[in-house]
Amino acid sequence: MKKRNILSILSLSAFLLMAGGCKKFLDINKDPNNAVDVPVNVLLPSAQTGLTYAVGNTLTINGGIWAQYWTQDPSSSQYKQLDQYSPAQGDFDNVWLNIEIDALENLQKIVDKGNATKKKEYVAIATILKVYAYQLSTDLWGDVPFSQTLQGDAATPIFNPKYDTQSDIYAGLVKMIDTARNLIDVNDPNTPGADDLIYGGDMSKWLRFANTLKLKIGLRLAKKDANRAAAIVQSLQGAAFIKPGESALQNFNATGGQQNPLFSAIAGPVLNTTQNLVASSTAFNYFNNNNDNRLFAFYGPAVNGGFASIPQGSFGNPPTTIVSPPTPATGANAKDPQSAFAPVKLMTDYETDFLQAEAVLRGWLPGRADTFYVNGITHNYAAYKVDGLADYLAQDQIKYPTAGTQAQQLEAIITQKWAAMCGNQTIEAWTEWRRTGFPSFFVVSQASIIGANRFPEIFLYPNSEMTRNPNAPKQNHFIYDKVWWAQ
Incomplete structure (x- = not known):
């Protein structure tokens, strides 16, 4: 990802178009296109909207099809290539730039300006969201620029950062999230307010979000490096996670330009x-x-x-x-x-329950996996105001398999997580399938052109990166290649 010495016009435009109540955030007597003059309370909603736009648009579509919630309508044709497992490199340009410019570059500007103006809660929030965005990026593309991104200055910019291994990126994410957690002071009066479109400046919620994000980071490594994963998760013993009703999400409305992306x-x-x-x-x-x-x-x-x-x-x-x-x-x-x-959801209370269920199942956190399992289903039913919960839970095929093997219990947890994420955390559901192989009942698309028993496993590097960054890989992935933690 390249360092640019501008405030992304794309991100400001996204905020102007999408974030509710934006007028007061932009009521400044300076050029809004001058990055030096843009305050953190304008940068924050812009960066958040850039991130939710990436998650809520392209990634929801890709995840929705590859996690097998949705397929292409026979009466139309827009997403045939996704069902064929044959997207073009150029199909990934926009989402790469959404994450790189609209989110990460503005989040780094918040860190820089927040440190300069002693607004450490802004720095904490921006750092947490940087971790979220970087994990999203490496989980989609594998090795990506990390250690040299968002570095340099006007005199010595780094336009062509090197690509870091996914293993090294995950190590960096753990350090970064711990830095953010240590910055949070729930008694600090200098917190965001309505400019924080996710939690309204409630730093207790941001701390629980950060803890939950670290839990997800640890569990992502469970198959590849169980000892490393266990150490990350066990460091969270006694920590509080996202509570019921406080999912990390951005709301939208019916006003033109402020709608679900x-x-x-x-x-x-x-x-x-x-x-x-x-x-x-x-x-x-x-x-x-x-x-x-x-x-x-x-x-x-x-x-x-x-x-x-x-x-x-x-x-x-x-x-x-x-x-x-x-x-x-x-x-x-x-x-x-x-x-x-429809809101765009970054992390939910029901996802949190299923994460804790898995952590307990693996022996890395205390508690009862079956309780967290039921809580995850319950909170998803509540989020969508669905009735019939008791009847659903009473079915033998849905009950937590207490007498089953660990593999059977993990399958139950991840399958219920997948069901809960239908249409709302689709890219996360696809990633969890890549990590665990669950649900086990996915079928190869009837339209697939990549060979028998192959599924999409990774995003292609975009044209914009392959042609402009000499440090990018010389050859692209195959769509069925696996990321490091899934190998």
Whole structure:
């Protein structure tokens, strides 16, 4: 990722277009395009919106299809390449730049300005979100620039940073998150307010977010290096994690330019409310076969008023095929304006429960894995106001497999995490499948052109990086290559 000596016009534009109540943050008597003059209370919502835009648009689409919640509607064609497992390099340019410029560069400016003006809570928040963005980046692309990014100055800028190994990046993330945790002072009066679009400046919540993020970092390494993973997770004993009802998310509204970023794209002038994303039978059948009322929270009625799905990648079916679209709660229903209100979720209370369930299962944190397992399902039902929880939990196939092997218990935890993330944390669900192999019932897309029994496992490096940074890998990945922690 390259160092640029400008405040990203893209990020300010994203904030102007998307963040609610932005007028007061930009009410300054200086050139808003001059990076030196932009205060931290303007940079923070801009950086947060840049990050949520990346997560809520491109990554939600990719994750939604590759985690087999959605597939391409036979009556349209926008995402056929994703179902074919054959995206082009250029398809990853925008999301790379969203993370690099709109998020990371502005987060680093907050760190620099916050340190200079003794606003350490801004520094803490920005550092936490840098960790989130860097982990997201390395989990998607593998080796990426890290140690030399956001470095240098006007005299000696680093335009072509080296690529660091994923192992080294993870070591750096642990140090960075600990730095942020130590900066947090819940009694500091110099905290953000409404300019913090995620937690409104509540530093207790940010501390719990940071602890939960570190827990996720540790568990990501469980397959590759169990001892290293255990040490990271065990360092959190006694720490507080995200509580029920305090998921880290950004809300949106119906005002033009302030809508959910996925809905804004699919309902905008380019796609013109064409419904490309529809129910994949993989997820749809899971909910239906297990008497799970979340089916109706995540999928809406088809044009005939019924509910239906199609197998992954079966867009070759007749255009008249009847299939359910996602509900507005996911932001992915192009024809329902209520999609504009769907929040973009970075980390949720139910994800937190499932993380703790796994940590306890592995013996790295105290507690009861079965309790956290039930809590995760419960909090997901609550988030989407779904009834029938008791009946769902009472089913033998849903009960926590107390008498099962550790592998069976892990499968239950991750499968329920996947179900909970339908349409709302899709890229995380795909990443957890890459890490664990669960759910175990994914099917190869009928449209795949990459060979039998292969799935997408990694993002391609974008054209913008491969052509401009001489330190980028000389050859790109294959889409079915695995990242380091999944090998």
